[in-house]
Amino acid sequence: MWWRRSSGLITSCLCILLGIVFFVESWGLWRRYLHIGVVGPGGWPVFLSILMIVIATRLIVLESLKRKAIPIPSYRINIHDIRIIRWLLVPCLSVAYTFIARDIGFVIATIVYLAVLMMAFGATKKMSLVIAAVSSTIVTLILYFAFTTVVRIPLPGAW
Amino acid sequence: MTETFVTVFGSPELFLWIIVGVFWGMFIGFLPGIGSSLAMAVALPVLAGFALEQTIVVLISIYTSAVFGASISAILLNIPGMGGNLVTTFDGYPMTQQGKAGEALGAAAMSSFIGTVLACGLLLVVGPSYVKFVLRFGPHELFVVALWGLCISIACAPGSLIKKSFAACLGFILACIGIDILYGVPRLTFGSDRLLIGVTMIPALIGIFGVYAVLKLAAGEKDLMTAVKQKTPKLTILRVLRRGWTWVIMMISTVLGFVIGVIPGTGAIVASFISYGIFRKVSPKREEYGKGCVEGVVAPETANNAVRPGATLTTLILGIPGAVEMVVILAAFNIYGLPCGPTLLLYHPEILEIIFISFMLAGFFALVATWTTIWGWTKVIETPAAYLWPIILLLCIVGTYSIHNNPTDVLVAIGFGLLAFFGERNGFSRIPLVMGMALGPIIEAQLRSALLLEPPQAFFAKPIAVTLFILLIVMFYVFERVLTTRKIVEKGGVRG
Numbered sequence: 001m002w003w004r005r006s007s008g009l010i011t012s013c014l015c016i017l018l019g020i021v022f023f024v025e026s027w028g029l030w031r032r033y034l035h036i037g038v039v040g041p042g043g044w045p046v047f048l049s050i051l052m053i054v055i056a057t058r059l060i061v062l063e064s065l066k067r068k069a070i071p072i073p074s075y076r077i078n079i080h081d082i083r084i085i086r087w088l089l090v091p092c093l094s095v096a097y098t099f100i101a102r103d104i105g106f107v108i109a110t111i112v113y114l115a116v117l118m119m120a121f122g123a124t125k126k127m128s129l130v131i132a133a134v135s136s137t138i139v140t141l142i143l144y145f146a147f148t149t150v151v152r153i154p155l156p157g158a159w
Numbered sequence: 160m161t162e163t164f165v166t167v168f169g170s171p172e173l174f175l176w177i178i179v180g181v182f183w184g185m186f187i188g189f190l191p192g193i194g195s196s197l198a199m200a201v202a203l204p205v206l207a208g209f210a211l212e213q214t215i216v217v218l219i220s221i222y223t224s225a226v227f228g229a230s231i232s233a234i235l236l237n238i239p240g241m242g243g244n245l246v247t248t249f250d251g252y253p254m255t256q257q258g259k260a261g262e263a264l265g266a267a268a269m270s271s272f273i274g275t276v277l278a279c280g281l282l283l284v285v286g287p288s289y290v291k292f293v294l295r296f297g298p299h300e301l302f303v304v305a306l307w308g309l310c311i312s313i314a315c316a317p318g319s320l321i322k323k324s325f326a327a328c329l330g331f332i333l334a335c336i337g338i339d340i341l342y343g344v345p346r347l348t349f350g351s352d353r354l355l356i357g358v359t360m361i362p363a364l365i366g367i368f369g370v371y372a373v374l375k376l377a378a379g380e381k382d383l384m385t386a387v388k389q390k391t392p393k394l395t396i397l398r399v400l401r402r403g404w405t406w407v408i409m410m411i412s413t414v415l416g417f418v419i420g421v422i423p424g425t426g427a428i429v430a431s432f433i434s435y436g437i438f439r440k441v442s443p444k445r446e447e448y449g450k451g452c453v454e455g456v457v458a459p460e461t462a463n464n465a466v467r468p469g470a471t472l473t474t475l476i477l478g479i480p481g482a483v484e485m486v487v488i489l490a491a492f493n494i495y496g497l498p499c500g501p502t503l504l505l506y507h508p509e510i511l512e513i514i515f516i517s518f519m520l521a522g523f524f525a526l527v528a529t530w531t532t533i534w535g536w537t538k539v540i541e542t543p544a545a546y547l548w549p550i551i552l553l554l555c556i557v558g559t560y561s562i563h564n565n566p567t568d569v570l571v572a573i574g575f576g577l578l579a580f581f582g583e584r585n586g587f588s589r590i591p592l593v594m595g596m597a598l599g600p601i602i603e604a605q606l607r608s609a610l611l612l613e614p615p616q617a618f619f620a621k622p623i624a625v626t627l628f629i630l631l632i633v634m635f636y637v638f639e640r641v642l643t644t645r646k647i648v649e650k651g652g653v654r655g
Binding site: 007008011015018022025026029033036038039040041042043044045048049051052055056058059062083084086087089090091094095097098099102110113114117118120121122123128131132135139143147152153154155 | 197201321322324325328329331332335339341342344346347349370373374376377378379543544545546548549550552553554556557560561564566569570573576577585586587603606607610611
């Protein structure tokens with residue numbers, strides 16, 4: 001696939017884009033405090049963003065000169081693979097959990113979150129499901145007690 | 160010293176409180192994102208009714224044992240509980256994957272204890288004289304020392320130099336987001352109020368290590384319902400003492416850690432990287448580093464623990480806390496009516512003796528606590544990944560959320576996890592990114608201070624700074640080029 005061959009080039013282009021974004025933002029700051037000079041708030045970010053652009057440009061040149069594509073590591077994401085669902089579930093569920101816990105409460109949200117993740121990671125047999133449900137409940141209650149009573153740290157949705 | 164000893168040991172129940180403090184510190188140190196400062200702050204009101212000496216002993220116990228706890232999570236889970244344990248993951252986690260978690264934990268515990276004890280010896284013998292030398296360090300010298308940590312970490316990380324440099328620059332510029340340290344103006348916030356607090360280190364660290372590990376696991380082919388069986392040798396904690404070369408590593412790492420710890424603003428992460436980097440080059444087993452070599456655990460853990468007595472000494476002599484943990488200790492002094500400043504040791508010289516005894520006791524009890532619980536920890540890691548890693552991810556989220564009680568920190572952690580995942584796939588190591596974020600503020604602050612105070616050419620009139628800089632260039636060249644770092648790494652060497 002062309003995108004596999006060009007992954008290095010795409011990444012290098014993203015790097016240069018990142019450098020440009022930071023340069024544009026820091027250039028405004030540099031101009032606003034130009035009277036202070038290089039020790040002003042804009043000096044260091046401008047220097048870094050220019051350095052990023054230079055390095056990214058060199059990366060583009062190197063990637064263009066390469067004959068082979070970068071070998072993809074064994075943990076690649078294959079769009080046709082069921083593992084992509086598991087991989088996507090981790091960040092999406094974690095974000096949802098953080099916000100939903102405030103509404104439905106820490107205990108319920110955490111038990112559901114843990115159980116769903118354990119199922120996604122392979123606890124699909126009957127016995128495994130029971131272990132997942134029980135362990136989710138126990139861990140949640142231990143955490144709730146430890147954080148709210150012992151350590152007194154706020155939990156999402158617990159205060 | 161004898162009087163202090165008698166005062167400290169005058170109360171038998173103190174030993175019970177030390178044990179409680181050690182387990183408390185280890186528990187908190189193990190949890191990602193919480194940190195030893197919180198453990199100490201929570202304990203302080205409870206200890207206020209004790210005698211001063213006993214309060215200091217318990218606080219130092221928590222301070223020391225938290226590092227032990229953090230090394231446990233670094234070895235078992237590949238998530239450094241604190242920044243200074245980052246390097247321990249390079250070899251500690253591969254050892255866990257090979258079923259040698261017990262050996263790694265034993266090596267970490269013993270080398271931490273040895274590092275603490277030897278550093279305490281240095282504290283008493285050369286400490287005050289060395290601090291007088293360090294007081295001559297200005298922004299130029301501190302700038303070069305911070306550069307040391309950065310360059311060694313870049314040399315140690317896998318991948319091409321150019322990609323590592325980009326990752327470090329990215330780390331630097333992410334650290335710039337927020338309020339400017341000198342002028343107090345918003346910087347790189349892109350008009351967002353949420354970015355005014357900047358990109359804090361802890362969520363980024365948890366994302367880069369914790370969330371990344373879960374994402375990698377989720378995308379991997381491994382069966383998550385099986386676990387690696389762990390073999391814990393008998394007397395595992397003493398095995399590391401049998402090798403003569405390991406003693407050499409521990410002694411040199413202690414000196415390195417103490418020397419760097421006394422310098423304000425550098426931190427354990429610099430010491431552990433420099434120690435690891437040096438032995439990765441000179442060790443007879445250098446090709447095994449990064450693949451589960453016990454020396455790769457001993458060197459950084461010794462240096463990491465040797466930093467603490469040095470950092471404490473600087474805080475006491477300068478009166479300026481070098482870390483948040485020191486703020487809690489100075490707060491304890493305040494409660495007991497002691498002057499917090501350079502005159503503290505002048506009017507209360509026994510404080511240094513109390514600190515010395517505290518570190519020795521804390522190191523010993525933390526060693527015993529780790530030894531007695533190694534079997535339990537290895538059993539925990541034998542839990543199938545399908546059950547264990549969702550719990551670890553939950554701890555990461557809760558730990559991240561608890562920093563500012565702000566869900567944005569969780570989003571930052573997840574964002575960094577995704578960044579680390581895609582970066583690693585494309586050859587960008589995570590380590591320079593982390594080091595850039597950790598050392599960027601120090602490097603920038605010292606550089607700008609130096610330029611504000613004197614013209615740029617004044618750097619060449621600073622003999623200490625120039626000497627350190629020349630040594631840095633030579634070491635970096637040797638590390639990166641002459642001893643064929645790249646070739647060793649490309650064979651499948653150091654993990655990133």
